[in-house]
Amino acid sequence: xxxxxxxxxxxxxxxxxxxxxxxxxxxxxxxxxxxxxxxxxxxxxxxxxxxxxxxxxxxxxxxxxxxxxxxxxxxxxxxxxxxxxxxxxxxxxxxxxxxxxxxxxxxxxxxxxxxxxxxxxxxxxxxxxxxxxxxxxxxxxxxxxxxxxxxxxxxxxxxxxxxxxxxx
Amino acid sequence: xxxxxxxxxxxxxxxxxxxxxxxxxxxxxxxxxxxxxxxxxxxxxxxxxxxxxxxxxxxxxxxxxxxxxxxxxxxxxxxxxxxxxxxxxxxxxxxxxxxxxxxxxxxxxxxxxxxxxxxxxxxxxxxxxxxxxxxxxxxxxxxxxxxxxxxxxxxxxxxxxxxxxxxxxxxxxxxxxxxxxxxxxxxxxxxxxxxxxxxxxxxxxxxxxxxxxxxxxxxxxxxxxxxxxxxxxxxxxxxxxxxxxxxxxxxxxxxxxxxxxxxxxxxxxxxxxxxxx
Ligand SMILES: Cc1cc2nc3c(=O)[nH]c(=O)nc-3n(C[C@H](O)[C@H](O)[C@H](O)COP(=O)(O)OP(=O)(O)OC[C@H]3O[C@@H](n4cnc5c(N)ncnc54)[C@H](O)[C@@H]3O)c2cc1C
Numbered sequence: 001x002x003x004x005x006x007x008x009x010x011x012x013x014x015x016x017x018x019x020x021x022x023x024x025x026x027x028x029x030x031x032x033x034x035x036x037x038x039x040x041x042x043x044x045x046x047x048x049x050x051x052x053x054x055x056x057x058x059x060x061x062x063x064x065x066x067x068x069x070x071x072x073x074x075x076x077x078x079x080x081x082x083x084x085x086x087x088x089x090x091x092x093x094x095x096x097x098x099x100x101x102x103x104x105x106x107x108x109x110x111x112x113x114x115x116x117x118x119x120x121x122x123x124x125x126x127x128x129x130x131x132x133x134x135x136x137x138x139x140x141x142x143x144x145x146x147x148x149x150x151x152x153x154x155x156x157x158x159x160x161x162x163x164x165x166x167x168x
Numbered sequence: 169x170x171x172x173x174x175x176x177x178x179x180x181x182x183x184x185x186x187x188x189x190x191x192x193x194x195x196x197x198x199x200x201x202x203x204x205x206x207x208x209x210x211x212x213x214x215x216x217x218x219x220x221x222x223x224x225x226x227x228x229x230x231x232x233x234x235x236x237x238x239x240x241x242x243x244x245x246x247x248x249x250x251x252x253x254x255x256x257x258x259x260x261x262x263x264x265x266x267x268x269x270x271x272x273x274x275x276x277x278x279x280x281x282x283x284x285x286x287x288x289x290x291x292x293x294x295x296x297x298x299x300x301x302x303x304x305x306x307x308x309x310x311x312x313x314x315x316x317x318x319x320x321x322x323x324x325x326x327x328x329x330x331x332x333x334x335x336x337x338x339x340x341x342x343x344x345x346x347x348x349x350x351x352x353x354x355x356x357x358x359x360x361x362x363x364x365x366x367x368x369x370x371x372x373x374x375x376x377x378x379x380x381x382x383x384x385x386x387x388x389x390x391x392x393x394x395x396x397x398x399x400x401x402x403x404x405x406x407x408x409x410x411x412x413x414x415x416x417x418x419x420x421x422x423x424x425x426x427x428x429x430x431x432x433x434x435x436x437x438x439x440x441x442x443x444x445x
Pocket of ligand 1: 203
């Protein structure tokens, strides 16, 4: 089987890994490098739970060949927390109850990050479009949309995102 | 079975390799090919990718436009000069799929896919095909006719098309049962240019009403030379399904597709596509 050396950056760290031509990015990240925040769902590109950023663009790790990422910067959800604590998106997901079983959460976070990185003031429709390729079977999506909008507001203000009203 | 990945730097080199190796497939964004690999349905043993810069080129400053086959839906959406194609490109999957899905791959995508392909057929685009060391241009119609025969063996280099005269001269509509991002139950695209207030050179295309995107000849005849008013639209809607035997699949029955085609065609022609989307 033909292997090649893949040089890339993973969450800011330079790496070189030997990959097979038909190895997916999901297989490399999750199963060989133990980056378990990259979840395996459908392996068809349909559920979005394996979403990572490749050079800032959202990509489905399950249908991306690792070898095509030569020279790219790959970000997973592990890169989100900064020295100051949780990323505004992570904080907002907690505050707005945007995670229940949590299986879709890392993919949702990365899909949302891809949006906020290029569009810090998205409309509700733009948020819905941005997470349109990510399936959540628990929340009904509304808390996720609210969380992304709150994170955008918080990031613009450089503050902690406003918490949802709690009804319990 | 292990799959080999070959990287070529020139178009002709990649085309020659595809011509030589029957079990080789050209790798676009891989949204369909890698999925087939994951599913154990790969009918290829080699993937050929090509880093020739011409494949990723967009030339859109004048009326005649060229788009390389490796251009993704996301890049079409990021190119203001291609705004008339934005509704078609945006209809393909979610943002992650659009960042990967190429124009070239869309020309080969089987139903229920091929939304951009339907738009390109309506716009009368020409497909540049490289077979071995020879290059030729074919209409999308001829390309689709030949597609089954040499699938994966020829290399699509890009497409050329003429920009529609104004933004209302091109319409696109995708009907899906899952919102916001479902696959197409029925896709329609139309070029509706006017000359002296009357439609001229009308092209209306359906996807998922036939095994590949196809022109609705009866609708085109009904509209040609008419005004795009209520009478014209009613005449077109009356023959909306003529000449089509749509498939029955998990998304809809053949009967249903024929029954709803006039409704969606009327919306397309009145510019009310949002009600169908
Ligand atoms: C979750 C999901 C949702 C999707 N939704 C849609 C949708 O809404 N609408 C839609 O139209 N499609 C959809 N698709 C299908 C697909 O993503 C698109 O059709 C896409 O444009 C295919 O392009 P690709 O570059 O990924 O093709 P690939 O997977 O790389 O290739 C597909 C086929 O085309 C051939 N090919 C690719 N490029 C060339 C070339 N330049 N020359 C010769 N042969 C070539 C390949 O050899 C292969 O046979 C979806 C896919 C997924 C996974």
